[in-house]
Amino acid sequence: MSDAQIPETPLFDRKGSIDGYRINKMAMALGDPANREAFKADEEAFLDRYKLTPEQKDAVMSRDWNRMVAMGGNLFFILKIAAVDPTPITAIGAAQAGLDHADFLKQRLGKE
Template identity: 65%
Template structure:
């Protein structure tokens, strides 16, 4: 994997995309209602179906959005997890930016709290 050229910004290059294949396949599966139900019922068992590494499993279970992206997760696929446990897209954005939600809304989106 090449070193990221933009500080704190993991670039989705070919190497990272290949590394994230299992993670992305798991997340894409959440588009199916039966898979969402299985994920809700037993997240660990659902993750086992896809052979995720321990590092990937920890990131998903912790809902560590930045880490999932760093591990090769495609944001559009990873966001399917937010359909399982409703989280606002702005909360994910705040996590990605390393900010609390209110600061993110104020500083990045110009919203007044």
């Protein structure tokens, strides 16, 4: 079975890399403090600077982590977006697992 056949698992291959180039480039830019401030000041304008598609913009602005990854977003780059809010990495894990954050912490990490 190839990786592409694993249900609900986006494959980050050449196509995914090409599809996600703009979203990944934008996310990497958030490593620069000036870019983080620009992102916080006017998120949509910042995304437009990187020519994100309307679907990519919607995924970023709604913080739909699964959709960003499905569109070729590399999770390590996407975490830079989470750091701006800040969003705990466990909240992203919960979203990917389809769980409420509190349930994720309890089930996956044994935290009450």
